[in-house]
Amino acid sequence: MSPIIEAIREAVIQGQAAVVVEKVQQALDAGESAEIILHQGLISAMQRVGELFEEGIAFVPEMLIAARAMDKALNVLKPHLVEQGVKPVAKVAIGTVKGDLHDIGKKLVAMMLEGSGFEIMDLGIDVPPDRFVDAVREGAQVVALSALLTTTMPNMKNVVEAIQQAGLRESTRIIIGGAPVNQAYADHIGADGYAPDASSAVRKVRELVGAQ
Numbered sequence: 588m589s590p591i592i593e594a595i596r597e598a599v600i601q602g603q604a605a606v607v608v609e610k611v612q613q614a615l616d617a618g619e620s621a622e623i624i625l626h627q628g629l630i631s632a633m634q635r636v637g638e639l640f641e642e643g644i645a646f647v648p649e650m651l652i653a654a655r656a657m658d659k660a661l662n663v664l665k666p667h668l669v670e671q672g673v674k675p676v677a678k679v680a681i682g683t684v685k686g687d688l689h690d691i692g693k694k695l696v697a698m699m700l701e702g703s704g705f706e707i708m709d710l711g712i713d714v715p716p717d718r719f720v721d722a723v724r725e726g727a728q729v730v731a732l733s734a735l736l737t738t739t740m741p742n743m744k745n746v747v748e749a750i751q752q753a754g755l756r757e758s759t760r761i762i763i764g765g766a767p768v769n770q771a772y773a774d775h776i777g778a779d780g781y782a783p784d785a786s787s788a789v790r791k792v793r794e795l796v797g798a799q
């Protein structure tokens with residue numbers, strides 16, 4: 588790992604948002620790829636923060652300030668990660684399910700979808716099933732659900748059921764993602780697809796709406 592990427596990773600772990608933003612810009616200016624900065628710098632740092640939390644070395648405030656630093660860095664990276672000026676392919680309503688406050692993975696998926704030509708309705712975090720139903724009524728053809736907690740993943744099933752009960756299931760494609768879920772869980776709850784990361788989410792949503 589190059590020294591600048593190592594410095595970005597360390598600054599995220601320490602929650603030093605201003606340093607992270609400065610170093611990400613320096614890395615971009617030096618010709619480092621946005622994907623390497625994202626995966627080896629930012630995502631790898633958040634994985635380490637998760638390990639430190641499990642080991643009882645970091646606590647919720649440390650996770651929070653690391654997440655804020657990553658969020659600021661994503662704003663700098665965004666124009667480099669996404670294609671610009673692409674025509675909307677379909678409308679996607681994306682949100683983290685009820686009870687779950689994890690924002691960053693969902694934001695990254697939204698960003699990559701937007702850059703690949705999808706119109707995004709970002710419903711935020713802690714989103715109740717009815718809000719997803721409303722979004723479908725407002726024109727979303729795809730519902731994208733994120734969950735990071737084993738305790739909140741069952742709320743994905745509630746969204747699938749709410750869309751079904753509203754009589755909108757046949758016209759809506761539903762994709763799920765987030766660390767605790769997998770393809771088997773998507774099949775179990777009757778979702779149309781699962782993606783393990785942001786890039787494969789774009790491929791999967793394209794496939795679901797029949798886009799090239």
Ligand code: B1M
Pocket residue numbers: 630633634635636637638640641647648650651653654655686687688689690691692693695696731732733734735736737738762763764765766767781782783784785788
């Ligand atoms: Co939380 N947290 N957290 N946390 N947190 C995890 C998820 C945890 C794994 C940490 C750990 O123990 N190692 C653990 C969950 C354990 C479990 O359930 N199995 C955990 C816990 C326990 C908790 C609390 C319960 C802690 C407490 O209060 N005691 C609490 C719950 C609050 C709640 O939600 N109700 C909590 C709180 C928080 C903060 C608020 C402090 C903060 C979030 C701040 C924010 O998002 N603004 C936080 C953070 C930062 C984390 C870790 C450290 C990092 C998450 C992250 O942003 N990763 C996380 C540990 C970890 O992930 N290793 C942890 C970076 C992000 C890019 O990855 O979100 O996985 P990720 O998204 C990926 C893929 O999953 C996928 O693509 C993304 C890009 O590759 N993906 C999709 C995600 N959504 C998708 C949707 C798709 C497709 C792909 O299609 C629709």
